[in-house]
């Protein structure tokens with residue numbers, strides 16, 4: 001059974017695991033990336049050219065780590081940032097320092113037509129507003145091309161608590177979500193845009209007295 005969580009609850013659990021338990025954030029990011037690699041490896045996607053779209057927060061950090069792990073397996077991967085990397089969280093900057101040493105170069109601009117698989121690591125549970133207009137346009141163009149998309153944690157543009165679309169949302173073939181099922185994957189547009197939902201344990205722990213706002217648990221797919 002998998003527990004349903006809101007975005008705020010997920011953030012509290014992440015914080016507890018990192019700050020109180022002492023699990024380094026980069027370990028969680030690496031485990032999240034490895035979980036996505038497991039799913040990609042076990043699926044029948046065409047890996048001729050994987051395009052990883054990364055944002056400036058921890059979801060983007062997962063994306064950079066995913067790009068590195070794919071690259072290390074000899075897969076042709078392009079990593080494209082959405083937003084100005086100078087404003088990225090430190091977790092992203094640490095991942096970028098690592099990929100430079102691996103020789104993986106970031107792409108400035110990517111052609112969706114060339115990609116055989118897109119990894120969506122733009123926004124995760126931290127989404128708290130309507131997407132910027134430029135990004136909405138990009139997402140609509142990507143949806144139009146209908147390439148298979150693997151969403152990291154939750155499709156970009158879906159509100160993790162309500163399942164509503166915040167301006168636009170990148171339709172996924174598969175969503176690999178970490179630790180718990182975000183409520184937004186199960187309701188409103190979130191349920192139809194998330195594709196196959198796979199929940200992967202990445203080592204998060206819950207405080208003993210933690211009370212989930214939704215008691216219902218879902219069967220594992």
Ligand SMILES: NC(=O)C1=CN([C@@H]2O[C@H](COP(=O)(O)OP(=O)(O)OC[C@H]3O[C@@H](n4cnc5c(N)ncnc54)[C@H](O)[C@@H]3O)[C@@H](O)[C@H]2O)[C@@H](O)CC1
Pocket residue numbers: 014015018025028029032055056057058059060062089122123124125126127128129130131132152153154178
């Ligand atoms: N907390 C952690 O250390 C971990 C987080 N993980 C990943 O990190 C994700 C959450 O990361 P973050 O909390 O950094 O958040 P996101 O990476 O989802 O978003 C990044 C930041 O963008 C900003 N933002 C939100 N909505 C916006 C909008 N509409 N337009 C412009 N900017 C906007 C917010 O400041 C937000 O913190 C999870 O979904 C998961 O993929 C995992 O790597 C496991 C460890």
Ligand SMILES: [K+]
Pocket residue numbers: 059120121122123124151152153154155156
């Ligand atoms: K995402």
